[in-house]
Amino acid sequence: xxxxxxxxxxxxxxxxxxxxxxxxxxxxxxxxxxxxxxxxxxxxxxxxxxxxxxxxxxxxxxxxxxxxxxxxxxxxxxxxxxxxxxxxxxxxxxxxxxxxxxxxxxxxxxxxxxxxxxxxxxxxxxxxxxxxxxxxxxxxxxxxxxxxxxxxxxxxxxxxxxxxxxxxxxxxxxxxxxxxxxxxxxxxxxxxxxxxxxxxxxxxxxxxxxxxxxxxxxxxxxxxxxxxxxxxxxxxxxxxxxxxxxxxxxxxxxxxxxxxxxxxxxxxxxxxxxxxxxxxxxxxxx
Amino acid sequence: xxxxxxxxxxxxxxxxxxxxxxxxxxxxxxxxxxxxxxxxxxxxxxxxxxxxxxxxxxxxxxxxxxxxxxxxxxxxxxxxxxxxxxxxxxxxxxxxxxxxxxxxxxxxxxxxxxxxxxxxxxxxxxxxxxxxxxxxxxxxxxxxxxxxxxxxxxxxxxxxxxxxxxxxxxxxxxxxxxxxxxxxxxxxxxxxxxxxxxxxxxxxxxxxxxxxxxxxxxxxxxxxxxxxxxxxxxxxx
Ligand SMILES: Nc1ncnc2c1ncn2[C@@H]1O[C@H](COP(=O)(O)OP(=O)(O)O)[C@@H](O)[C@H]1O
Ligand SMILES: [Mg+2]
Numbered sequence: 157x158x159x160x161x162x163x164x165x166x167x168x169x170x171x172x173x174x175x176x177x178x179x180x181x182x183x184x185x186x187x188x189x190x191x192x193x194x195x196x197x198x199x200x201x202x203x204x205x206x207x208x209x210x211x212x213x214x215x216x217x218x219x220x221x222x223x224x225x226x227x228x229x230x231x232x233x234x235x236x237x238x239x240x241x242x243x244x245x246x247x248x249x250x251x252x253x254x255x256x257x258x259x260x261x262x263x264x265x266x267x268x269x270x271x272x273x274x275x276x277x278x279x280x281x282x283x284x285x286x287x288x289x290x291x292x293x294x295x296x297x298x299x300x301x302x303x304x305x306x307x308x309x310x311x312x313x314x315x316x317x318x319x320x321x322x323x324x325x326x327x328x329x330x331x332x333x334x335x336x337x338x339x340x341x342x343x344x345x346x347x348x349x350x351x352x353x354x355x356x357x358x359x360x361x362x363x364x365x366x367x368x369x370x371x372x373x374x375x376x377x378x379x380x381x382x383x384x385x386x387x388x389x390x391x392x393x394x395x396x397x398x399x400x401x402x403x404x405x406x407x408x409x410x411x412x413x414x415x416x417x418x419x420x421x422x423x424x425x426x427x428x429x430x431x432x433x434x435x436x437x438x439x440x441x442x
Numbered sequence: 443x444x445x446x447x448x449x450x451x452x453x454x455x456x457x458x459x460x461x462x463x464x465x466x467x468x469x470x471x472x473x474x475x476x477x478x479x480x481x482x483x484x485x486x487x488x489x490x491x492x493x494x495x496x497x498x499x500x501x502x503x504x505x506x507x508x509x510x511x512x513x514x515x516x517x518x519x520x521x522x523x524x525x526x527x528x529x530x531x532x533x534x535x536x537x538x539x540x541x542x543x544x545x546x547x548x549x550x551x552x553x554x555x556x557x558x559x560x561x562x563x564x565x566x567x568x569x570x571x572x573x574x575x576x577x578x579x580x581x582x583x584x585x586x587x588x589x590x591x592x593x594x595x596x597x598x599x600x601x602x603x604x605x606x607x608x609x610x611x612x613x614x615x616x617x618x619x620x621x622x623x624x625x626x627x628x629x630x631x632x633x634x635x636x637x638x639x640x641x642x643x644x645x646x647x648x649x650x651x652x653x654x655x656x657x658x659x660x661x662x663x664x665x666x667x668x669x670x671x672x673x674x675x676x677x678x679x
Contacts, residue, residue: 323540324547327533333495334531339519339548339596 158291163413164406165292169302171405173360176305177378178385178397179312180232180356186392187329187349190240190251194259196379198354201262202228202361203370204270210277210365217366218281218300224362225355232354233347240350241343259375266372274369282366297366304363308356313394325349329392384428389438396440403427444507446471446600446631447492452501452511454491461487462498462655469600474622474632476642476663478676479652485635486528488652489604492633493525494518505600520548524598528605528635530589534578538569538588541577545595555595562591565624583614590621594630601625603634607641619645639676643667651676 181195192198205224209215215223239258243250285296316322327335328345335342361370368374385404389396407427412420431439447469455461461484469475477485490496492503494515503511510518515525532541542562546555563570566587572580577588586606593601603622607615615638623645626632636642643649643663651659651672659672666672 320543320547323533323536323544326536327544330533330535331531333515334527334533335544336495336515337493337519337525337527337531338544338592339516340544341514341516 159413161290162292163409165289165294167406167409168402169294169298169405170408171402172302172305173298173364174378174381174385174405175398175401176308176356176360178382178389178401179309179394180353181382182386182389182392182394182397183312183349183356184353185386187325188240188244188346190244191255191383192235192350192353193252193255193379194235194262195353195357195382196375196377197259197262198228198231198375199357199361199378200266200370200372200375201231202358203365203368203374204266205358206362206365207275207277207370210280211275216281217277217297217363220365221304221359221362225359228354228358228361229351230354231358233351235354236347236350241346259379263372263375270372272372274371276369277365280366295367297363301360301363301366305360308359309394309398312352312356316394381424384424387438388428388431390440391438393438393440396438399439444504445469446473446506447633448502448504449488449492450502450504452488452491452498452503454487454496454498456487456496460655462491464501465652465655465657466501467650467657467660469631469633471631472626472629473648474626474634474646476646476649477633477635477652478637478639478642478649478666478672480676481637483652484655485652486604487655489525489527489602489633489635493523493602495525519596519598522596522599523602524593524596524600525602526589526593526604526606528608530585532577532580532585532588532592535576537574537576538580539573541588541592542569542573542595545592548596558595558597562594565594565621566591582609583611583617586610586614586618587621590618590625594625598630600631600633603632605635605637607636607638615641639672640667 177199181192184190184192202224205227206217206220209220209223210217235258239254240251243254282297282300286293287296316325324340325345327338328340328342332342381404385397385400389400404424407423408420411423445468449465449467451464451466453460453463465488479485491498494510494513498511502509505521505523542559546558549555568584569587569591572584577585580588606618610618619641622632634642643666646663649663649666650657659666
């Protein structure tokens with residue numbers, strides 16, 4: 157029984173983090189029909205930003221997420237300006253390959269500069285703290301990250317649904333030409349959406365350094381899971397991403413524990429395939 | 443005083459295929475001007491060039507004397523030019539109210555936006571009842587009202603209407619044309635494109651007849667209505 161609760165909580169907490177990582181990817185797809193293949197590497201960069209700030213300036217991840225979020229916002233916006241905008245309207249493969257190239261550059265840059273070593277911040281405020289819920293032991297840093305992810309997702313959703321800026325983003329996604337006719341400068345919307353997509357992983361990555369080691373390959377698994385979450389939840393849907401991410405988190409933790417750790421990702425992709433065969437547009441597809 | 447809109451010898455097209463070849467027209471303050479012509483004559487392309495969705499390769503477009511031929515649509519709406527595109531192009535998943543709010547995206551003052559919303563709901567009471575429904579759930583007539591209201595939310599000086607009557611029942615068509623007259627009485631200059639030639643010319647002051655990207659006839663609405671050529675070609679008489 158205790159095992160069950162433990163596995164359930166682990167899955168939920170991981171799922172919430174996946175949700176925020178996937179939300180950025182999903183929003184970019186929803187607005188621009190572009191898949192950012194460097195999304196996982198953005199997460200990795202966010203982790204390094206937070207790690208080095210913690211290492212050199214002794215700032216705790218509880219605060220440095222602001223810096224990593226801002227850094228990745230700028231990096232996302234710059235990626236749009238310098239790479240995506242020049243590859244749009246050519247072939248559908250162009251932005252895909254361009255961001256794939258960017259992911260390689262980022263990964264190898266970090267490999268070269270920071271070595272492939274795993275780096276974990278020590279002496280953080282929440283380090284080693286746990287709380288016990290009904291017999292399950294939860295890591296406080298992970299809990300904090302998951303709670304943060306949930307709050308940010310709620311803010312993002314509120315912004316999209318309830319503010320004029322959010323309507324403008326949705327309008328641009330539905331019909332960019334009609335949006336221009338309303339006076340919406342769609343170029344700025346694209347820039348902003350890429351910035352927000354970057355900030356989502358920048359913030360997540362920043363917080364994760366309090367419990368997860370950073371290394372140049374750390375983004376790969378997350379980006380794979382984020383793609384599955386986005387496709388499963390329905391491209392462009394934030395509630396869809398949240399639901400799908402929690403499903404994926406739970407499938408991963410339950411099969412990992414009750415079947416075998418080696419099959420957990422096989423199970424994740426199997427669930428994904430099964431759902432996609434029944435609902436090709438995902439659970440909340442537009 | 444400069445005319446509201448002057449289009450001087452514009453040429454434009456898509457990907458090098460010329461569609462508009464040397465078109466000129468003029469709209470004076472307070473007028474209703476109709477552009478008529480067969481399907482594919484280039485009416486929508488002309489409208490797109492004027493509003494800034496498309497830039498002419500040659501020629502000039504002046505709005506109250508200011509050259510806007512290179513300025514984008516999102517800037518032109520700030521100068522008082524509103525275009526209601528063919529096919530309405532509402533944002534289908536947004537509510538009626540959200541669509542209208544976006545029509546006033548360039549307005550900063552919340553009070554002004556609320557006043558205009560009230561004005562639109564007074565003009566189209568149906569929209570008020572439907573304000574929390576998504577645009578895609580409206581009937582064709584309601585969608586057209588919503589599109590007109592959205593186009594008016596920026597309080598334009600010049601409004602351009604592209605085939606408002608398309609796909610509407612005859613009883614609604616009449617209502618739409620009445621609305622256009624009403625809008626014009628409020629002091630808004632109107633440039634409209636229509637396939638319902640008779641009805642359009644009946645409310646217009648002047649008209650231009652387009653054929654393969656050129657103006658082939660122009661004159662007062664009365665002259666065009668009386669012209670045998672126009673009657674034969676566009677009204678089937
Ligand atoms: N987006 C487009 N790309 C290429 N050609 C177009 C496009 N839109 C219209 N055209 C062509 O331009 C010509 C004029 O079209 P249009 O301006 O829509 O005519 P109208 O509104 O008078 O029916 C047509 O021959 C049409 O095929
Ligand atoms: Mg047309």
